[in-house]
Amino acid sequence: MSRTRNLRQTCARKLSIPVGALLTLTLGGVVTPQASGGQTTEVTFTKDVAPILQRSCQNCHRPESVAPMSLLTYQDARRYAARIKERTQLRDRMGVMPPWFIEKDIGIQDFQNDISLSEEEITTIAMWVDGGTPEGDPADMPPPRIFASADEWEIGTPDLIIDLPSFTMEAEAPDWWGMIPPAPSGMTEDRYVAAMEVKEISDVEGGVGGQFIYHHAIIVSIGGGGGGQWPVHEVGRNAEVFDPLASPLLAAGSQFMVPGVHMHANGKRTTAHLRLGFKFRPEGYEPTRRRTSLVFGNGEVDLRPMEAGQEVHIYTTLQQNMKITNFEPHMHAAGVRMCLEAIWGGRTETLTCAGYDHNWVKVYNYAEEVQPLLPRGTLLHVTAYFDTTPDNKNVVDPRNWGGLGHRSIDNMAIAFTPGLVLDDEEFAEEVAKRRERLGLAKGEGMLGCPLCGFEELPASRR
Numbered sequence: 001m002s003r004t005r006n007l008r009q010t011c012a013r014k015l016s017i018p019v020g021a022l023l024t025l026t027l028g029g030v031v032t033p034q035a036s037g038g039q040t041t042e043v044t045f046t047k048d049v050a051p052i053l054q055r056s057c058q059n060c061h062r063p064e065s066v067a068p069m070s071l072l073t074y075q076d077a078r079r080y081a082a083r084i085k086e087r088t089q090l091r092d093r094m095g096v097m098p099p100w101f102i103e104k105d106i107g108i109q110d111f112q113n114d115i116s117l118s119e120e121e122i123t124t125i126a127m128w129v130d131g132g133t134p135e136g137d138p139a140d141m142p143p144p145r146i147f148a149s150a151d152e153w154e155i156g157t158p159d160l161i162i163d164l165p166s167f168t169m170e171a172e173a174p175d176w177w178g179m180i181p182p183a184p185s186g187m188t189e190d191r192y193v194a195a196m197e198v199k200e201i202s203d204v205e206g207g208v209g210g211q212f213i214y215h216h217a218i219i220v221s222i223g224g225g226g227g228g229q230w231p232v233h234e235v236g237r238n239a240e241v242f243d244p245l246a247s248p249l250l251a252a253g254s255q256f257m258v259p260g261v262h263m264h265a266n267g268k269r270t271t272a273h274l275r276l277g278f279k280f281r282p283e284g285y286e287p288t289r290r291r292t293s294l295v296f297g298n299g300e301v302d303l304r305p306m307e308a309g310q311e312v313h314i315y316t317t318l319q320q321n322m323k324i325t326n327f328e329p330h331m332h333a334a335g336v337r338m339c340l341e342a343i344w345g346g347r348t349e350t351l352t353c354a355g356y357d358h359n360w361v362k363v364y365n366y367a368e369e370v371q372p373l374l375p376r377g378t379l380l381h382v383t384a385y386f387d388t389t390p391d392n393k394n395v396v397d398p399r400n401w402g403g404l405g406h407r408s409i410d411n412m413a414i415a416f417t418p419g420l421v422l423d424d425e426e427f428a429e430e431v432a433k434r435r436e437r438l439g440l441a442k443g444e445g446m447l448g449c450p451l452c453g454f455e456e457l458p459a460s461r462r
Helices: 003-015 021-025 045-056 074-079 081-088 119-132 424-438
Strands: 162-163 167-169 176-184 191-202 216-222 229-233 255-263 272-282 290-293 296-297 310-317 321-326 326-331 337-344 346-357 379-388 413-416 419-422
Touching: 045 074, 045 337, 074 296, 074 424, 119 310, 162 176, 167 255, 191 216, 191 229, 216 272, 296 310, 296 379, 310 413, 321 424, 326 337, 326 379, 337 413, 379 413, 419 424
Parallel strands: none
Antiparallel strands: 162 272, 167 272, 176 255, 191 272, 216 229, 216 255, 290 419, 296 413, 310 379, 321 419, 326 413, 337 346, 337 379
16 A cells, blocks of 8 residues: 555544544443552542643633633533533544644654643543542642733743734624734844744633634834744744744844734624743854745645545655754645655655644644754655535535635645754754664664664765
């Protein structure tokens, strides 16, 4: 069976509920695990479920945050127990909670700031719900999380916060494109940025997709003797972590502006603005590598109405050696999945597959030791999957043909794969460092690094 055919069959299987979930649903309950000595143990909120919610849910599900309900207490969680079970069992599919869509049976699995649940945690929640949602011993309850404020940041307390000008969108209005005027950074010295996060601050409640009006915003810094483009903000997007070898510079005296923004109505008259947060590298830091923002896609998009499993294929060839640090799929309402393949020297590997939900555009920051390390000449192949049937609740009218366009009801297929550009010497150093760090034996390669099996790189790669 060819690699392509095998991948397509894997993709097709993704349209069904995973086997583990089927077993849970079919049995109508879960067998309580056996403790030592053959005694059964009861899954309780205080001992088993609360730690899961604290790690992966409460950052959003708490008062004055973006989620529509709080999950801080047993009483909170019990009220929504059935919904919690249902949403966590979606795994990598649209609507899953927490919103993390990486497929765990294919490709690279190590990511920074991974909030997803393990199969064991998903099963634990199901057992708690099926067992009647027992509270358990209050003494087992972990200490409550201490949140810095209602406006907690994924990146930690920022070193710099900038509020861009506000924009008001009427309750019922067509999509709007334009620009947001500049706002000063207040920077009095040049600093390199370790991480960046963008929040949409809105005057209405309702959670992601209910209170937000920014579909996306292109963010740039200008003036101050240096400028540049920063990660594009999109609804539901998480923070961007920059490679420690090549962090971008934020210049003193610079201003931030949005030369291109896409706004959409949400059913309520809403005034909102973007808040930018930055964490800096230590003073004296200097980059030793060169960053690149590899973006490719938006070719022919021709989607038939009322049809699931439609594919759009995108290709690009690396002109230079590259270490990919992030993967971000971008589609519109009909999009449900995207896979990234690397093809080099007759070797085809699926690097990453992720589900897609237009309400949660996520960026996945690869862990450093698994960042794809690809030689020039590598062919990157992206397959974007679309569903225009009524099963896709994001599609406004499934009877319509869909083509390329900027509106949310139009479609896009773009892959953002930023990283580091490496000359041959730097590439050889990165391969050697990877081999040493992971203890790879001679001839032992790894996913995403086709030359890691070589103790010395082929002459053509030096």
